[in-house]
Amino acid sequence: MTAEENSGRAAPRPVLTVSGLSVQVATPEGAKTVVEDLSFTLNHGETLCLAGESGSGKSMTALAIMGLLPYPMARISAGSIRLADGTELAGASERALRKVRAMRISMIFQEPMTSLNPVMTIGRQLSEVLLEHKVCTRAEAPGRALELLRDVQITEAEKRLGQYPHELSGGMRQRVMIAIALACSPEILIADEPTTALDVTVQAEVLELIRALQREHGTTVLMITHDMGVVAEMADRVIVLRNGRQEEAAPVRTLFAAPETPYARELLDAVPRIGEAPARPAPDRVRHTVDVEDLSVRFPMRGGILNRVTAQLHAVEGVDFRIAPGETLALVGESGCGKSTIGKALLSLVPWQGSIRIDGQQMAGLSPRALKPIRRNVQMVFQDPGASLDARMTVGKQVAEPLVVHGLASGSELQDRVEWLFRRVGLPPDHMDRFPHEFSGGQRQRICIARALALRPKAIVADESVSALDVSVQARVLDLLRELQEEEGLAYLFISHDMAVIDQVADRVAVMNLGQIVETGSRDQVLRDPQHSYTRRLLSAVPIPDPTHLRPPVLPREGPVGSPVRPLGEDVTRFAMQEIAPGHWVADRAA
Amino acid sequence: MWAYLIRRIGESLLILLGISLVTFVLLYLVPADPARQIAGRSATAETVANIRAQLGLDQPFHIQYIRYLGNLLHGDLGRSYLQRTEVAELIEARMPATLLLMLAAIVVELILGLTIGAVAALKRNSALDQTLMVFSFVTISAPQFVVGILLLYVFAVQLQWFPIGGYGTFAHLVLPAVTIGLLGTGWYSRMMRSSMIDVLAQDYVRTARAKGLGRLRIILRHVAPNAILPIIAMIGIDIGLFMSGIVVVESVFGWPGIGQLAWQAIQRIDIPIIMGVTLVSACFIVLGNLIADLVAPLVDPRIKLK
Numbered sequence: 042m043t044a045e046e047n048s049g050r051a052a053p054r055p056v057l058t059v060s061g062l063s064v065q066v067a068t069p070e071g072a073k074t075v076v077e078d079l080s081f082t083l084n085h086g087e088t089l090c091l092a093g094e095s096g097s098g099k100s101m102t103a104l105a106i107m108g109l110l111p112y113p114m115a116r117i118s119a120g121s122i123r124l125a126d127g128t129e130l131a132g133a134s135e136r137a138l139r140k141v142r143a144m145r146i147s148m149i150f151q152e153p154m155t156s157l158n159p160v161m162t163i164g165r166q167l168s169e170v171l172l173e174h175k176v177c178t179r180a181e182a183p184g185r186a187l188e189l190l191r192d193v194q195i196t197e198a199e200k201r202l203g204q205y206p207h208e209l210s211g212g213m214r215q216r217v218m219i220a221i222a223l224a225c226s227p228e229i230l231i232a233d234e235p236t237t238a239l240d241v242t243v244q245a246e247v248l249e250l251i252r253a254l255q256r257e258h259g260t261t262v263l264m265i266t267h268d269m270g271v272v273a274e275m276a277d278r279v280i281v282l283r284n285g286r287q288e289e290a291a292p293v294r295t296l297f298a299a300p301e302t303p304y305a306r307e308l309l310d311a312v313p314r315i316g317e318a319p320a321r322p323a324p325d326r327v328r329h330t331v332d333v334e335d336l337s338v339r340f341p342m343r344g345g346i347l348n349r350v351t352a353q354l355h356a357v358e359g360v361d362f363r364i365a366p367g368e369t370l371a372l373v374g375e376s377g378c379g380k381s382t383i384g385k386a387l388l389s390l391v392p393w394q395g396s397i398r399i400d401g402q403q404m405a406g407l408s409p410r411a412l413k414p415i416r417r418n419v420q421m422v423f424q425d426p427g428a429s430l431d432a433r434m435t436v437g438k439q440v441a442e443p444l445v446v447h448g449l450a451s452g453s454e455l456q457d458r459v460e461w462l463f464r465r466v467g468l469p470p471d472h473m474d475r476f477p478h479e480f481s482g483g484q485r486q487r488i489c490i491a492r493a494l495a496l497r498p499k500a501i502v503a504d505e506s507v508s509a510l511d512v513s514v515q516a517r518v519l520d521l522l523r524e525l526q527e528e529e530g531l532a533y534l535f536i537s538h539d540m541a542v543i544d545q546v547a548d549r550v551a552v553m554n555l556g557q558i559v560e561t562g563s564r565d566q567v568l569r570d571p572q573h574s575y576t577r578r579l580l581s582a583v584p585i586p587d588p589t590h591l592r593p594p595v596l597p598r599e600g601p602v603g604s605p606v607r608p609l610g611e612d613v614t615r616f617a618m619q620e621i622a623p624g625h626w627v628a629d630r631a632a
Numbered sequence: 633m634w635a636y637l638i639r640r641i642g643e644s645l646l647i648l649l650g651i652s653l654v655t656f657v658l659l660y661l662v663p664a665d666p667a668r669q670i671a672g673r674s675a676t677a678e679t680v681a682n683i684r685a686q687l688g689l690d691q692p693f694h695i696q697y698i699r700y701l702g703n704l705l706h707g708d709l710g711r712s713y714l715q716r717t718e719v720a721e722l723i724e725a726r727m728p729a730t731l732l733l734m735l736a737a738i739v740v741e742l743i744l745g746l747t748i749g750a751v752a753a754l755k756r757n758s759a760l761d762q763t764l765m766v767f768s769f770v771t772i773s774a775p776q777f778v779v780g781i782l783l784l785y786v787f788a789v790q791l792q793w794f795p796i797g798g799y800g801t802f803a804h805l806v807l808p809a810v811t812i813g814l815l816g817t818g819w820y821s822r823m824m825r826s827s828m829i830d831v832l833a834q835d836y837v838r839t840a841r842a843k844g845l846g847r848l849r850i851i852l853r854h855v856a857p858n859a860i861l862p863i864i865a866m867i868g869i870d871i872g873l874f875m876s877g878i879v880v881v882e883s884v885f886g887w888p889g890i891g892q893l894a895w896q897a898i899q900r901i902d903i904p905i906i907m908g909v910t911l912v913s914a915c916f917i918v919l920g921n922l923i924a925d926l927v928a929p930l931v932d933p934r935i936k937l938k
Binding site: 107109135138139140141142143144147148150152155156157158159160161169170173174205207218221222344345346347348 | 635638639642834835836838839840841842843844845846847849853854857858861931932933934
């Protein structure tokens with residue numbers, strides 16, 4: 042809609058001109074150019090998106106504009122960054138930059154969890170910026186801070202002023218960041234992946250807030266994102282970056298309708314879209330690889346003089362599901378809903394109650410020794426491949442380790458088996474002697490998959506396994522997972538917050554809220570015909586990678602958020618499930 | 633909060649009980665006879681036996697220990713074998729000197745340590761940073777009696793800026809406080825340096841810069857308060873380190889504190905004094921840790937006492 046407004050308006054008025062910008066980073070191998078000869082103009086009131094995969098230089102460009110490049114590793118090596126009045130920012134002194142920051146250009150960051158000072162109240166972090174730039178007097182600051190919090194639609198704004206960042210949710214913290222950024226009414230707001238770390242429902246709300254504030258204050262937004270759905274939703278114009286160079290620059294509709302460069306086309310094609318994934322062959326449901334009944338995971342919360350358990354966090358409560366060989370069950374839900382805890386329970390990484398049968402073998406009540414051979418049958422692939430590999434061990438040894446631990450292979454047999462696994466996940470076996478840092482994110486995830494496959498498991502828990510990967514890499518890793526599934530008849534428990542990815546991989550979907558399943562059924566039943574209000578709300582928040590499609594506002598939450606914490610002895614009310622169509626179960630609305 | 637406090641005090645009492653038992657066992661096993669010490673070399677076996685009976689040293693171990701604990705409950709630490717005075721009185725008389733020294737040493741080590749650490753972190757990898765870190769390494773590794781004697785030689789004997797030993801004026805305090813403080817300085821500067829470097833790389837420091845704040849303000853308001861958090865727990869542990877230092881340092885400087893008292897008592901196997909000083913020191917260590925834990929949530933709002 043803003044695109045039309047722009048064309049109807051007078052000639053675009055540039056507020057920031059970047060020309061020939063190059064940024065170099067010092068590496069042990071010498072200077073590396075991460076942004077090369079980049080030029081663009083930011084016009085008043087518009088939203089320009091810098092889109093690209095990791096390593097494209099998009100964040101470096103934003104930091105260069107703010108003068109916040111990590112010193113002394115990175116520096117602007119050429120080019121100019123000029124504000125409308127001619128102020129040159131490239132190579133400007135810290136003193137000059139301080140006057141520009143917050144006053145003329147503000148920035149919000151990807152990680153709202155870590156971007157606020159943990160030992161300073163929200164109120165003080167807000168008034169600090171006001172006082173620094175003398176926007177108001179010391180006496181007026183608290184009142185102004187409160188107004189700013191109200192502007193960003195934070196609930197219970199007065200209370201927030203005296204609170205510390207850890208008392209606020211991720212979404213609220215990002216709202217506080219936006220309030221700080223807009224405190225001195227800057228002309229330009231740079232948003233560096235502002236919603237990447239947030240739940241999809243919160244993302245939709247924060248994006249809507251940015252749009253509303255932009256309309257109200259006429260702020261120009263430079264948005265940095267890897268998410269083409271967010272691009273489609275927010276941008277007037279897009280610059281696609283790759284390896285520090287501009288690949289394509291176009292108005293958003295033109296780019297999505299007819300990308301000119303092969304890379305932009307590739308990038309757009311790789312974006313998963315809900316409802317476009319082909320139907321999957323029905324798996325054989327005669328037997329079940331994973332059979333979970335009445336699974337509960339409760340974490341004790343202690344207090345009192347004797348530090349006894351006074352309450353319990355009901356992370357997972359009475360969950361049932363089954364996965365057949367070759368079948369993928371996707372678990373979705375917002376952060377904290379218990380989906381990852383279920384994954385951990387399948388591997389007995391957390392204490393659990395109920396019944397878990399893997400390939401027919403009951404895991405409940407077994408000693409660690411008796412559990413060991415059964416555990417082999419279920420393996421996990423984690424979210425962050427960088428953190429789930431030991432940095433000081435060669436990748437070959439790490440893939441071999443499960444085989445050694447279970448005493449399944451040794452000597453040349455071990456060597457052969459590891460080589461085979463490397464080939465199996467599409468890595469050259471001669472890379473076995475390398476260390477994790479020598480691989481890219483996608484390759485590391487392949488190593489993790491090889492490690493998970495080493496024991497020939499019957500089931501794999503994939504906990505946000507592709508969330509940290511770029512879309513093109515993500516698509517290839519998903520292909521690999523599917524291929525392995527078809528060949529080995531693996532059962533997947535696929536945990537993800539990304540609805541579009543789930544749409545691609547899942548046979549069946551289970552939606553979780555507060556530790557319980559609220560809706561479950563086949564992919565088409567749950568994603569195409571959602572019945573529970575929670576599922577509908579989740580789906581309504583998913584950004585659609587199509588700028589011509591206007592996403593309706595996120596559906597409101599039905600009822601209060603609720604808490605999974607209960608005093609000892611008090612149980613969580615379990616939802617009663619009703620089968621509304623064959624295999625499609627929905628929790629009672631009342632629950 | 634109150635529940636936490638009560639539980640912690642209960643735990644502390646258990647710790648003190650354990651310490652008293654271990655110390656008592658060790659002293660019981662010492663292959664020297666306190667009664668013989670008191671009676672002197674020329675005394676007859678009968679005199680020695682009399683003294684032993686008088687002090688209750690002929691009783692079995694558990695009776696001796698239980699009697700000691702019973703007296704302890706009434707605040708009675710026993711009588712010194714040789715000085716013929718109540719141990720509690722001896723300790724009480726010498727406590728102010730030790731507390732003064734302790735306070736001065738903590739001030740020295742915090743001021744020097746935090747400043748050196750902060751400067752080193754801000755000038756990371758410079759020649760200044762490396763010099764400061766070598767200095768801190770030297771202060772950590774040098775034995776305190778060597779540092780004490782060295783300081784005495786340079787500042788008291790050669791330069792004559794400070795008195796050679798004794799107690800009474802501020803000038804008397806400087807050298808022993810610096811001797812004890814230097815060891816802590818080394819630890820604190822290293823901790824502060826790594827903590828500062830860690831905090832300087834945090835996202836919220838970048839946010840502070842993006843707000844257009846000045847460098848000094850960022851360091852004082854955003855970096856330092858966060859960098860100091862891990863050090864607070866260290867101060868509690870430090871009191872233990874300090875207690876081990878005073879025995880040596882008070883003897884070197886002739887400082888009339890409980891360290892010196894302990895030193896003299898150890899030489900003469902004056903068991904009640906050794907026990908008393910050990911228990912009082914243990915109380916300080918336990919109290920130091922408790923205070924550090926109670927202060928932590930005041931400085932870091934994320935910490936909740938449970």
